[in-house]
Amino acid sequence: MPELPEVESIRRQLEPLLLGHHVTESDSHPSDKFTPAREIVGLGFEAVLRRGKYLLFSLDNGTEMVIHLGMTGQLIPVNDLSDPYLRAWWKLDNNVTLGYRDIRRFGRIRICLPGDYEGTLKKLGPEPLSDDFTIDSFYTSIKRSSRKIKTQLLSQLPVAGVGNIYADEACFHAGIYPGLRKLTRAKTADLHHSIRQVLYSAVENGGTTLRDYVNVEGKQGRNQQYLVCYGRDGLPCVNCGELLRRTVIDGRGTTFCPTCQRR
């Protein structure tokens, strides 16, 4: 499940691979989630950007290709075009074929004018590692909704790029039960700090690989060895030794420490 750190790791590796190069040929899976990939034949890459979990490819005709990796999306150079999970590919003028693999097909590819976004990308909250993500803006955004705090994080509105793994990790580090609907300003500041810390470290560690995530070189991330909450239900809390518990919050699996994260 690529979240901000995984998408940023991919972006950094794609940039030198794509910049200045043109697409000579392309094809895609017939689903309209992926067919827009074919529209960029003949165009060149001018920038590889990221907003939250979205990759933005600036093209030399003034449009942008937007890719969301969904659950199992991968962007990797490919040789075998008969790979059954290959949903799109672009042959470049540098003899590299970039492939979009996506086993579960939750990802999608779109072409649009820069800033002319639709859906979640249009309403995305601030970048968590930028100066735009302040405690004040975060607190104001959190207060606007009565939804559970984890659900708010996953909505991408208070802050961009947090998914299930880093939501659990951040709530754990902040000592916040993810099912709470109200946070004090002090607790909001703790969560703000934890989100930044957790995401920054994960980027430094090249992302988290639980199953499907690999970077452009096909290599796994290293951050999974530093997770202290997500996926550790039944194991002792690193702070207090209590066994971590698993519950479901708005349909999403959630791990927490019943002692450190009081309801």
Place this chain on the structure above:
DNA sequence: ACTACGTCCTGCGAGC
């Protein structure tokens, strides 16, 4: 307008 929940998709692991 806001919240809650179903849907998409496929591999995998638990359980019989």
Place this chain on the structure above:
DNA sequence: TGCTCGCAGGACGTAG
């Protein structure tokens, strides 16, 4: 051992 079934989850559509 071999099969069935439910789970995993990001974003979006729909219902209330």
